[in-house]
Amino acid sequence: MIELPEGEVQRVATAIVGAPVTLGEWQVEEVPYESGSPATGGLMRVRGMTADDRPWSVFVKLLQHVRHWPRLPLIPPDARQAFADLFPWRQELAGWEESFAGRLPAGLRVPALYRLTDLGDDRLLVWMEDIDALDGGWDRTRFARAARALGGLAALRGTPEAIVENGRPAGWGLRAYVDNRVRAWALPMLDDDDVWRHPLMAHTADPALRADLRHIADRLPEILDRLDALAQAVPHGDASPQNLLVPADAADEFVAIDVSFQCPMAIGFDLGQLLVGLVHAGQMPTDALPEIHEVLATSFAAGMNDYGVEADVEAGTYGYVGSLVVRAGLTSLPFEQLGAPPTEQLTTLFRQRAALTRFIADLGLDLLNT
Numbered sequence: 017m018i019e020l021p022e023g024e025v026q027r028v029a030t031a032i033v034g035a036p037v038t039l040g041e042w043q044v045e046e047v048p049y050e051s052g053s054p055a056t057g058g059l060m061r062v063r064g065m066t067a068d069d070r071p072w073s074v075f076v077k078l079l080q081h082v083r084h085w086p087r088l089p090l091i092p093p094d095a096r097q098a099f100a101d102l103f104p105w106r107q108e109l110a111g112w113e114e115s116f117a118g119r120l121p122a123g124l125r126v127p128a129l130y131r132l133t134d135l136g137d138d139r140l141l142v143w144m145e146d147i148d149a150l151d152g153g154w155d156r157t158r159f160a161r162a163a164r165a166l167g168g169l170a171a172l173r174g175t176p177e178a179i180v181e182n183g184r185p186a187g188w189g190l191r192a193y194v195d196n197r198v199r200a201w202a203l204p205m206l207d208d209d210d211v212w213r214h215p216l217m218a219h220t221a222d223p224a225l226r227a228d229l230r231h232i233a234d235r236l237p238e239i240l241d242r243l244d245a246l247a248q249a250v251p252h253g254d255a256s257p258q259n260l261l262v263p264a265d266a267a268d269e270f271v272a273i274d275v276s277f278q279c280p281m282a283i284g285f286d287l288g289q290l291l292v293g294l295v296h297a298g299q300m301p302t303d304a305l306p307e308i309h310e311v312l313a314t315s316f317a318a319g320m321n322d323y324g325v326e327a328d329v330e331a332g333t334y335g336y337v338g339s340l341v342v343r344a345g346l347t348s349l350p351f352e353q354l355g356a357p358p359t360e361q362l363t364t365l366f367r368q369r370a371a372l373t374r375f376i377a378d379l380g381l382d383l384l385n386t
Contacts (some may be wrong), residue, residue, distance in 0.1 A: 032129040038067035054085040055105040073146040081138035095200035111275040121168025156177040167319020174249030184279035187244040202346040218364040241280040253277030255286040256293025284332040288340030302371040341380035359366040
């Protein structure tokens with residue numbers, strides 16, 4: 017755990033309380049996190065009391081350059097340096113810029129940002145509002161409500177002004193992801209017979225999955241070109257339920273964190289992570305996906321209509337499913353775990369991810385066939 021400068025803690029406590037304070041007792045709690053996020057170096061919650069007995073708390077995130085990421089050596093050597101050079105490790109801070117925070121629909125907000133602390137060596141502490149979030153409770157209704165909020169966000173961030181202000185070409189982030197994650201890492205796994213003969217793969221993935229993923233991989237250029245030709249908006253970028261916090265005292269609101277892919281993307285892009293985020297984390301079964309999937313595109317379109325944009329549901333569905341297939345269809349199988357000691361937990365992980373990949377692949381095949 018990183019040592020927090022006491023002077024910074026006092027400044028943040030002052031910002032939270034709204035008046036100069038003297039620190040009393042305070043403590044740091046390390047928050048477990050998935051190290052698969054290259055720019056996340058650690059998560060902490062700091063709680064304390066002022067000397068005059070006023071409580072305060074703050075959530076702290078360590079942002080880091082990708083060269084500090086423990087999993088960087090897992091990327092093939094010929095792609096590693098380009099990935100480290102190009103990955104926008106500070107892009108999460110865009111969530112507090114006017115281009116994002118100033119274009120949020122009703123019911124969607126960002127946490128208060130109290131302070132940034134530069135630690136040097138491309139490492140940054142982000143001190144933000146500690147949201148008392150509900151744990152669970154993501155049913156069909158909440159997914160539909162989140163999709164509607166994301167549709168409103170797309171309407172507000174899909175204006176000509178928002179696109180020009182962003183300055184990046186359509187699909188820039190997704191194409192970079194394909195180059196650095198899909199082509200450099202996932203596609204070689206599709207071509208490796210030893211990978212698919214491994215017991216963890218052979219006993220969990222259905223026999224047709226590899227061929228179907230290869231078919232989708234062959235069509236990636238076509239999907240990407242179609243996505244870039246659709247109507248565009250600058251998305252949240254990683255709108256999984258884990259990044260749309262539901263405050264315990266305002267259950268109809270969402271608090272957006274961890275923004276990503278800050279470039280114009282096809283309308284509907286955000287729905288992919290909304291659909292699969294909890295399943296990918298092992299917090300929801302794959303058989304829950306069909307019911308959720310059927311409400312997302314129409315709810316998203318309703319959110320766009322709320323802000324005066326006439327939504328094309330068919331195009332939005334292509335933007336949603338096409339982006340999901342490109343982003344997650346070929347990367348959800350945990351190939352990096354094939355060398356780990358076999359355990360029941362690992363077998364369960366592969367079985368869950370194989371079922372998730374099968375579901376995404378079926379959506380992709382339907383998309384390509386129609």
